[in-house]
Each structure stands twice: as C-alpha cells, then as structure tokens.
Amino acid sequence: MPYGTQHPHRPSHASRPPLGAWDVHRLPSAEDRSFLVTGGNAGIGYFVAEQLAGTGATVVLGSRDRTRAEAAAASIRARVPDACVRHVPLDLADLASLPATVDALALDRLDAVVHNAGVALDDPPRRETADGHELMFGTNHLGHFALTRWLAPLLTAAPAARVVTVGSIAAKSERLDLNDLQSRGDDYRPKRAYGRSTLAQMSFGFALDRRLRALGSTVRSLVAHPGGALDSLTPSRPPVHVRTSGERLRGLPAGLLVQGKDAGAWPVVRAVLDPRATGGQLWGPRVFGLRGLPRAEPVGERMADAALAARLWEAGCALTGVEADLGFR
Template sequence: MSSAPQSPRWDVHRLPHARGRAFLVTGGNAGIGYFVAEQLAGTGATVVLGSRDRAKAEAALAAIGARVPDARVRHVPLDLADLASLPASVDALGLDRLDAVVHNAGVALDHPPRRETADGHELMFATNHLGHFALTHYLAPLLTATPGSRIVTTGSFAAKSERLDLDDLQSTHDYQPKRAYARSKLAQMLFALELDRRLRVGGSTTLSVLVHPGGALDSLTPSRPPVHVRTTGERLSRLPLGLVVQGKDAAAWPAVRAVLDPGVRGGEMLSPRAFGLRGTPRVEPLWSHLSDTRTAARLWAASRDLVGADPAFTAPTGSGRTKGSATGVGV
C-alpha cells in the first residue's frame, strides 16, 4: 500500500532558502527580535529591522553581517508608540511587496508610575498592541500584493493566566505593571487570531500566525557583540536553568518557523515543544481564553477607535502597487 507523501520534518538548523523575499521584524535590533532577524537573514532574504534607536539598529546590522556573509539587512526608523509616525516608516521600507512582518517589538515596565505616550495611551498597551494594530493597517497593501504573505505576532506565556478588562484596557485604575504587561500581550494574541478570522472571511491569502517564545534568558543566550555579550560566569551560573528554559536564539525559532514553513496555517499558535518553555517549535492547541471570539471582536472595535485605523485586506487590483503607496488603506 502507498501512503501520501509527508512534509519533511522542520529543522531549525536547516532553514529553507528565501532569496528574493522580504521580511520586516519589529524590534529586530535586540533580544529575541535580533535572533529572528539573524536567522531569517541566513536564508538569503532581505530583512528589515524596525527600530526607534538607530545606534542599536546599526550595532545589530554589524552583528548580523559578521555572522551571515552577504546578509541583506537594513534598518527603518519605527516607533510603535508614536502612531503618527507609522505611515512614514512604512513608506521608508521602499518596497512594493512584503512577504512577512514579525510583530516582535515590545516594552515591559517593572515599576510604577503608569506612563503614557504622546497620544495619551498607556505605554505598554500602546507599544505592544495598539502600535502593531496600526502598523498592520499601513502594511496591508504590501502584504496584500504578496500572495501567501504572513503576519506573525509574538505573544507571551505571561498572558496565559490573564484576562482582559474591556472596561479598562489601558489600566487607568489599579495600575500594576506586570499585570498591565501581561494584558497587553494577551491583547496582541487575541488580535492575531481575530485578524486571521477576518482574513479568511475576506478571502485573503495572507495568514495571521501566533507564536510565543517560551522562557528565554540572556544568560543562556550566545554572545553577539556588541548587541549581547555573555560572560563565562553567567553561562555557568545559569546552566542548570537550561533544563527548563532556553536562550533567546532558541526563543526565536517559533517566529522563524511561522515565517518560513509552508505547512503553517493561519490561526495556529507555535510554541516551544517542552511545556511551552523550551525546545523546537510545534503547533500548540490554543489556550481556552484565546478562543473567546466575542472578547476579541470587542477588543478589535476598541483598538480601531483608539488608533483611528482598521486593518483591512482586500484582493489587489490592477498590476500591483508602486513604492510609496503603502499608506493608502481606507479606514
């Protein structure tokens, strides 16, 4: 008896070639985002680092260039907390198509006081969720012009035990930094899944995929000077933790697979294989509260009202778009 051919097992160390494709990684200058960018650059693709800090971005470009011969990497200024700046950032990409964006950038505050952006939004909710929501809106023409494009959103294990307060999305009352961070990441995750539902209803070929990186420590992360330097002492002192969590290089694997693996489907969540904390990436069943479509729809409506934009993907018309037209999505 013959059986249907199976897709080859995904190998994080043998990534497929992606020359001719273009990827944007928000926050690609440091942490997990840096390793997402480095690994994608190794496929031959053009990788754009979206970062508000030019000096850190240039350091990341140098580090990637030192490890990936002939890397096609560059930087565009991107400040997700400044909504008015996002159209210019998308225009600065200089692209007429985009194969994937990895919504990775984020901010985590450990202590009060509560901080707001110039738009009056709580900083973590604004950067982690609202900024990516609005950025998706402005990137829609580029993604629509690319059949099979992907929007990869990075969630967090911190969101697993949280629930949104739809009456206080921006933590105006009883502000607790760690809770506010976890809720901002939960908002991102609900957005990713609601986005995929809307893409399917609209008949779009663009996929929205959710990932979470598991547990990632600097002390288990290989050195990438000048972006990250790990001392021998740090490595040895945290070595036992490597049985439970991992470095940020491995934490990048779910996002990289979500971008590159042709077998990935929209609405899936990829996470580390061992208890969602470490190991190679696999598709994980959605956490129960991530399937709450009513809350996700209400969050979408509130986000749309807060940023004044509504990510919408329609079939491209004509022969395609030209550079500089990426801000032309109606709201």
C-alpha cells in the first residue's frame, strides 16, 4: 500500500502510539526537520530515506550517482505523496569534495545525518581511494569521519541534532589493527578489511558521543546496525530494487533468521526519531541482533574501548587533515 496521509508513516496526532511504545509503522511526525542519508539511493539507505520521508521531514540523498539518486527519489515520491526528497552529490572516497557537498545542502541547520553509505569488496585486489587510502576503510570510515567535520556547523545549529552511524554485524567478529589500518599487509582479505572498516566506524560513533558530551554539545551520536538483511527478503522498489517471485521463494527459509532491508532500516530510523533514544546507544534488531523490531542493545567491548578509539581518532585526523574537535566547539 502506498504511503499517504492516512498511512502509518504519516500519522495524525490521534493515531500516534502511546507514550512508551514504538511502532515501526506509525512513526512520529518530523515536519520542519531535515535529514541527510549517505548512500540513500539503494539498500538500507534507501529504506531509511523512504521511511523518514513518510514523517514529513526533508530528506536529502547523498550519492555519487545522480541517475540512481533521482530514481530513488522518484520511487519514494511514488510511495510517499508530497514527500520532500532531493539529492546532493557525495563521494566519500574523495575527501576534497566534501565541503562542496555540504554547501550543496543549502540548509541553515541539519537535524540528523545518517552515516550509511559503504563499500564492500568480495575479492582482491586491494583498491584505493583518490586520496590513497584502502577503499573500504577510506570510504566507510574516513569519508564519514571527515564529512562529520564539515557538517558540524549545521548540526550544531539544530536544537538537538543526531549523528547516526550505521554499522554491521560483520564488525563483531573483527579486531582493529592500529598498525595496519590500511590493510597493506600481504594477507589482504576483503571481508576482513570490510569488517574492520565497519568496526572503526562504529567505534567512531561511540567516541564522537563521548567527545560531544565533554564539549557540552546538544548534538548526540548513536550507532545502529540492520542485523541480517537480504535482497531476497526485501520488497521490490523498481527500479531501485526488483525482486522476482523466484528470489522471494528461495529467500523464505532464510526469513526465519534474517530479514529484508526494509526491516533492516528500522533500528536506524528509530535512532534518528525516537525522542527517548540517547547518545552512546547501539540500536539493532531484537531477535539475536539479526531480525525483528528495533531495540537498544549492549555495546561490545571492542566498540566501547575508549583508549583504542582515541588512537583511531588521532589516526583519522592525521589521514584526513581535520582538527581533533571536528568543528564542534
């Protein structure tokens, strides 16, 4: 059913869930607020953007590919009547381009940024960004690290902005090697490098909140992950995503353990919108962290390691050339 004024994503005051409840299909109004979703043209990011658009907010899709972003925006408008959604060019692998991206937002304030975009390589060889960083670490972590610096004035201008970093369950099985953040060793394994890049990004999200609190900032940083989210369990959104009947049937057994990317977006959306969500929290699916309704879950020791995060922060500053406070003062 298309989203409309009577759809649960665009509730009237009377239809909102009671205080203390959270209904993924009846989100609170976010009119007059602006959200940036990096990588909002596909995957988890697309469904985050679609669901946020249903709240009445202005949603900006950050994407390298204008054609794909425009197709995603058209798909959202088809499902959310009167959706306010647009695109800005964003290439997290090109650090020098990020100030121009923030200028293109043309906003006086930003109520939330969802750090969602990412690169995942399945096979060697090792690849690098335009700045000479390993592609996944450079895009997934360093790109968002630097983007946060340029967004800082807009986030600070909002009354209670949020930075929501999207991680992955792949991070839980990895350890950061601070002596080889760029995966330059002879034993280059893309899946390991991806997991480490997402662990670095999640560690950054928790470290950012600690630093924001120390500065007395009104901005809060939260982390979320989608659990297990498969294309075969994801509803079609042509031309952004098309699921055939055969793919749907083949994916049904996996639905006992994991879910589609529409449901994978729920923890992220809750981290953005729930007034009871607070900085330093990790949001994920309720059932074994793989599927189900969103909930706050315990933060793993590796992600919460403040000493490791401080060294990673120093490395991020050195590799991106941004100041240690990221512009939050």
